[in-house]
Amino acid sequence: MTGTLTGLKIRSLRKNAGFTQSALAGRVGISASYLNLIEGNKRPAAGALIVRLAAELGVAPSELDGHAERRLIEMLEELATDPRIGGKTPKTRATEDLVGRHPEWTDIILKLYRAFRDQSHAVLALADRLNRDPFLGESVHRMLTSVTAISSAAEILGNVDDLGQADRERFLTIVAADSARLSQTARALLDFFDNSTMRVRSATSMEYVDAFIFQSDNYFPALEAIADKHRGDMPPDGHHDTGTDLANASPESIRFAAARGLAWEIAENHVNAITDAHRALPTEEARDLARAALIGYVAGAVLMPYDRFLKAAEDCRYDLDWLSRRFRVSHEQAAHRVATLRRPGATGVRFAYMRSDASGYVTKRLPLPGLPLPRYGTACPMWPIYGAFQTPGITARCFGELPSGERFLFFARAVEKQPTQVGHPRKLLSIMLACPAAEAPRVAYGDGLDATGAMLPVGTVCRLCTRMACTHRQEAPLIA
Amino acid sequence: MRLSHILSEKPEGGTGLSSQRILIAEDEPNIVESLRFILERARFEVDVVANGAAALERLRRERFSALILDIMLPGMDGFDVLRAAREDRALASLPIIVLTAKGQASDRDAAMAGGASAYITKPFSNAEVVAQVRKLTGM
Structure with a gap:
């Protein structure tokens, strides 16, 4: 995947810079035909060659390694599987093409998706607030009560032909009193919205x-x-x-x-x-x-x-x-x-970092190429970040293989940040680090684990995971 | 139907006089005023209580033809009164009209499932209340 994007990106940057294939090839010391193969994704480009190409094209080498694009692809795939959008999941190749050839459109699509999610979140939060806020509930009840009193009295005043003077005055008084009550309630409601510090994050x-x-x-x-x-x-x-x-x-x-x-x-x-x-x-x-x-x-x-x-x-x-x-x-x-x-x-070993509370709420995350961390909801239940809650203070660890075939060493520990008040549940946070399995020999937490036999079949999130037979599955996959 | 028509109709039986007593359980005095007025105009005898416990106590002690029951009562609310009444053999078949500001289908379903005979949402029309009371008391 990364290689595909690298080829596309080199071609696009070369054209922007006004180089022919042979001119750029000459500058970086390879043949034009080899550069053609790289741009056509038939040969990989890596290491020193990437550094030379980047220098000639005037970009940082990291722009050519495809990691940033890979993250964009992962975000687009997450968007495509969002049940609220519910479209057909595009083929990976099509997503790569979009990111590689049309970065501006990718940016716009992701911005739109973010805006959509923000709005959905705001609507839900406001609806929830309207449903649950006791002041609002009480105010609406009071308003309905006043409206009932006014409309009942008005119905009598308007429809009872032989209404005596005393009754007429009594019901007029009710209309006046409840009208005043109604305005008072409405004003309080208005103040509530004016002064409210409610802000939907x-x-x-x-x-x-x-x-x-x-x-x-x-x-x-x-x-x-x-x-x-x-x-x-x-x-x-x-x-x-x-x-x-x-x-x-x-x-x-x-x-x-x-x-x-x-x-x-x-x-x-x-x-x-x-x-x-x-x-x-x-x-x-x-x-x-x-x-x-x-x-x-x-x-x-x-x-x-x-x-x-x-x-x-x-x-x-x-x-x-x-x-x-x-x-x-x-x-x-x-x-x-x-x-x-x-x-x-x-550089040290490159680690992904993730912090979650016991309910699965993720409060910090730093993904790695090939290991996206969920922004919402929980990650794969097989990850030790969750198992670590079973043994607070003790590191849970495992090797895991994603459906893509990429392998990582995961290790996590649940820690208590503050002493717990008597009668309250302990407030534990689980901290997980993960590094590519190839780096495991540099990391003590891989010691004693069998990196081949004990490779757990893990995923990232259930919705994006193709392991149909997984007994830990929480929801159906949206991709085949 | 207009209230004037409802009030000018003669109850079935034709005498124009009634010994039917209606208990209103409602804590909003201005709503009670109108309900009492129109029911008395429709020739019912009306008694009023302002909370659920008092309603049950009166129902068990005296004989009423129907109960108009507000749901949002202080203390024991309308749903509690409804439940207690339906569990009491002497009150099991008493016509109970539930009045409430809650118009949601779930509340109506809860009231009807709890044994309410009819359900009227605030703000209501007096004509509708009188029509319902007449229907349920056979007047």
Whole structure:
């Protein structure tokens, strides 16, 4: 799939740049016929050749590796299988063609889909609000009561021919009194809508932030530089201004909160500059969410300096317990930092990252090429992110093979962020990392697992999964 | 049908006098005023209570020809009264007209399934109420 897009993209960029096949081939040191094969997707292009082609075409090598397009294809496939749209699922080749040949239309289609989802979400939220809000229910009841009193009295006044003077006055009084009550209720209702802080959050803001983080490869060199420069400004332990919110927090959470405080001081302007300029963040709400995420990123970088953390991670083979002790951070903070080790030239193992609560609500995600993470609803029930809730504090792990044949090492642990109030259920969050199975020898969590015999047949989400016989299936697949 | 026509009609039996008593269970005094007025004009004797418990107590103690029952009553609501009445052998066949601001089909179904004899949605017409009471009391 990636190769197909690479060929199309090279051809389109070459034409835009005004090169003939032989001219470009000559510049990158291959024959025109070989370039023709690459553009026709009959030969792969990779490694140094991609770097040379990108340089000649004036784009970053990452633009030619097809990963960004693959993500677009996954998003289009998700759109095509949305039951509310319910169309025929286009063939993968057609989707690839659309993304490869018509990127502007792809962008428009995805924007439309986002807008559609936002509107559906808003309508549902408002309908739900109208149905359930006790003030609205009570107001409507009061209005109907007043209308009933007025219409009954008016019916008597208008239809009873021999109505005496006293009765006439009595029913006129009722009409006047209930009219006044009705206006009062209507005014209160109007005030309710005027003053209401009700705001329907965009369903897609998190998605914009996902796209922003994905496009930035979850690595922000400017923020790393600021963290390096100001690390010495961290107040020493025991001098953190914790406030009452952190009275019961763990020492790691208190340190992280202090690092976040420092991050706001040292990086707010830089963070704003990044979020304001990025075209993947078109709304204020999305920019707000992205700012909060980046401040967390800076805090992580302050506590876990890139070079030292990368070396430590490689040395201990990404053992999160060891890393969290070494850097005095929580399991979750270490796991998140591991997923940011993507500096070109000093890259760690590339991990997908996902965080879910026990109800399956996904609160953070960073996908990998070939491993899309669901934006809504739950992922494959076979993923250890869910199994980890059965044994909080203990890492659940497995090798899994997607229907596409791609294989990954998954490992997850459910952690408790805050002490639980007596009588309340424990608030557990499950943190999962996943890397391509080929990278597993670099990761301690693959140790002792049989990467061939114990390969679990997993999917991404049931709707997009073709494993018909899976006993964990929650809903029917929409693709054959 | 216009209210004036309903009120000018002579009840069946033709005497124009009735000893039928209707109990209204409704907590909105201005609605009660109109209901009482038109039912008395239609030659019924009318008693009023403002909550569900009082309605049941009166029904068990005295004899009524029909109950006009608001659903949204304070404390024991109309559905509770309906259930209790239908479980009471002496009241099992009492005509009960349910009045409510809830017009949704599910509420109507719930009231009818609970044993209501008729269901009228607010805002209602007085003519409709009188017609229903007459129909159910055979007057």
